[in-house]
């Protein structure tokens with residue numbers, strides 16, 4: 169049953185409202201002051217609060233603020249016998265669902281109550297929808313609603329629980345490592361080890377003993393038997409990063425494990441079966457490497473069973489707002505900052521940036537802004553990496569480059585206009601989608617379309 173809390177010190181009002189609302193099938197509770205009202209609200213027992221502006225213990229506005237902070241989904245309707253327009257405006261600004269001047273007609277109260285309850289029901293439904301949507305747009309720690317990312321999530325889910333070898337390609341910072349981890353986390357091997365080896369970081373001789381282990385005396389310095397990473401990954405997943413640059417000799421050894429799941433410690437004659445899922449990653453175009461004779465063709469065919477191509481961030485800028493919000497929330501929490509938000513200009517610049525370092529660069533830019541920023545918003549000056557000419561070695565956003573030097577206001581407006589046009593292009597002219605991609609609401613976008621004369 170819907171519960172309404174009456175927080176009004178006036179016995180007449182109390183009696184009138186109680187009669188009116190119980191008659192309508194609502195359950196009623198009463199509170200004489202702010203403190204008393206907060207208890208049932210905190211317990212989540214109350215759907216709606218009817219509260220007098222002059223409530224003892226701090227006043228109705230104070231109760232409204234506390235309710236908003238405590239349970240934003242509980243609606244508050246303020247009542248007042250001496251209410252001014254100013255009071256009403258202030259109440260609405262603080263999130264009141266409605267404001268009624270006393271004396272009020274019964275119908276007025278009923279309409280206000282119904283409307284407030286309808287709104288909260290809608291809000292609840294929206295939250296539920298958004299949560300469901302969030303789930304669909306995420307995979308483990310990966311955010312991505314771009315169709316290509318969605319296709320990748322689908323592939324990952326389909327193969328996670330098999331032992332199929334997976335090859336992940338893509339530029340640096342596109343999420344190859346997180347994807348490998350997601351694959352492991354979603355597989356039946358999730359309780360087994362996840363072992364990561366950067367094959368590009370070790371000289372060949374070391375790499376071999378690192379992966380396959382060695383026996384005592386196999387080479388100078390091998391003073392005892394040592395298990396390799398493949399053995400360490402038994403029952404789990406081994407992630408071989410940067411395999412594109414490995415030597416021919418190493419590739420032969422790799423072929424053997426991928427093919428037969430057998431490893432041989434360096435200097436040993438025995439072979440050891442390993443039960444591991446192998447995930448490999450490279451930022452090289454392996455097909456081209458094969459053509460150039462730098463990568464074994466037989467190995468390529470062995471590992472090219474399921475290939476996941478991570479798109480560069482600039483090719484999926486519609487994901488930038490969600491990623492940016494994701495990192496903003498995470499870093500604000502990590503660095504103990506209150507919830508922060510981006511200004512429209514900052515978000516437009518984030519969406520328009522070329523991101524040569526992909527998601528990793530976006531993540532760094534936002535962490536820096538959170539750490540160094542001081543206000544409640546992240547604005548353009550908090551994102552110096554995005555200002556033209558400051559992006560290390562990267563092409564600046566098209567159009568922002570050479571051109572004339574404009575007053576900052578005009579330059580920002582121009583960047584905003586371009587970001588909007590890009591978003592519209594990206595979303596095939598769908599304004600709703602474009603607004604979402606830009607992280608602004610529809611009316612903001614419409615306003616800006618008019619401002620910039622974009623049709």
Ligand SMILES: Nc1ncnc2c1ncn2[C@@H]1O[C@H](COP(=O)(O)OP(=O)(O)O)[C@@H](O)[C@H]1O
Nearest residue numbers: 309310311312340341342343344345346527528
């Ligand atoms: N789709 C994504 N959603 C959320 N975070 C991501 C995503 N892709 C990458 N990241 C983050 O960006 C950074 C770089 O990702 P990483 O997997 O290390 O890239 P790569 O291995 O391709 O160089 C990591 O901190 C990772 O958490």
Ligand SMILES: [Mg+2]
Nearest residue numbers: 344345346409
């Ligand atoms: Mg990586």
